[in-house]
Amino acid sequence: MASSRFDIAKKIEVEGSKELQRIVKKVLTEEELSKEEIIYILSLERGEKDRELLFEFSNAIRKDYVGEMFFIKGVIEFSNYCRKNCDYCGIRAANKIPRYRMSEKEIIEIAKTMLPIGVDTIILQSGEDPYYDIEKLERIVSRIKKETHLPVSLSIGERPKTEYLKLKAAGASKTLLKHETMNRKIFESVHPDDDYDKRIDLLLYTVSIGYIAGSGNIIGLPGQTIEDVADDVLFLRDSGVRMVGLGPFIPAKGTPLENHPYGDPELTLNTYAAVRLCIPKVFMPSTTALGTIDEDLQFEGFKVGCNVIMCNFTPEKYRKNYTIYSDKIKVDFFKTAKRMKDMGLKLNPRILKNLEEYKKVII
Ligand code: SAM
Ligand code: SF4
Secondary structure, rough: OOOOOOHHHHHOOOOOOOOHHHHHHHHHHHOOOOHHHHHHHHHOOOOOOHHHHHHHHHHHHHHHOOEEEEEEEEEEEEEOOOOOOOOOOOOOOOOOOOOOOOOOHHHHHHHHHHHHOOOOOOOEOOOOOOOOHHHHHHHHHHHHHHHHOEEEEEEOOOOOOOOOOOHHOOOOEEEEEOOEOOOHHHHHHHHHOOHHHHHHHHHHHHHHOEEEEEEEEEOOOOOOOOHHHHHHHHHHHHHHHEOOOOOOOOOOOOOOOOOOOOOOOHHHHHHHHHHHHHHOOEEEEOOOOHHEEEEEEHHHHHHOOOOOOEEEOHHHHHHHOOOOOOOOOOOOOOHHHHHHHOOOOOOOOOHHHHHHHHHHHOO
């Protein structure tokens, strides 16, 4: 049987530094970590003994608090139109790329394929596209609920609070609205159309009306320090979100940040571990952005505290234009499920059964 957090804590008492021992004790007694302690976690480097021990511990926390099961969510990127101009994003309004919108029928047909293969949640994602007015979105959400009974998650950016309320009534139960960075100056410098306080207020509103709300940050925005990332972790802990999606910045062609360097994938892994220690019950994907830098590292995320992955169900003819960053990989459902199974990760039985069927077809 896999080691519990108490087993790993004993090992850390012998092999870990005093600093790590103090952090571990606090986590075991459910005391809040200080910003300095989070910075210690974030600063660890590949090869350091403390980092290996930390990852063993964060993995054990994941197992003890949210169980052995790993979850595969499916994302439908239904529109790449966006009225905003976030500096980092390849589908920002000013970027000259071929645009597409999927019809309601197309979206629902794809959602229906996700139920039998064992997808855990259907994520509807898009740019901020007013073409999908509230009536359209309500129809899409309620039809998907009716046809699949799967949880529906919204990743559609900032919409009026009334719309988040209506979409909840229509059947959506989860949201993803990233705060992107807690550093006000950086937030304002990369979001020409957004208001920092409004974003945080809307995010907290999604928590308050009972969504299983998600947020997250980008690692590696211009001017960002490790202290800023620690502030992101503290905010996520205090905000009441139950899902965290965070990943490295990836440059996108044609954007103001196209020549800015990639976010640090190793810091991303450290941040996953820090989030798991601060919010033990969090649902946290190992993100596509991390996989775009290094596919193996995305799977390493499952060993440091992540318990979710988002697979892509956008039809190829559209997906190639959902270029939020350059060379975005396709996280394929069956390929991913197979690799997770081979790693010995527990998946729901429906996925495993379908994996067997899939193997019969491709081998
Ligand atoms: N438009 C909605 C929104 O902004 O919330 C949903 C779609 S948006 C593409 C989803 C997420 O993509 C954003 O929250 C942002 O964190 C991430 N993203 C966009 N461009 C990125 C980039 N160049 N590198 C890393 N993440 C990026
Ligand atoms: Fe639009 Fe979201 Fe990209 Fe910003 S991050 S430009 S809101 S799609």
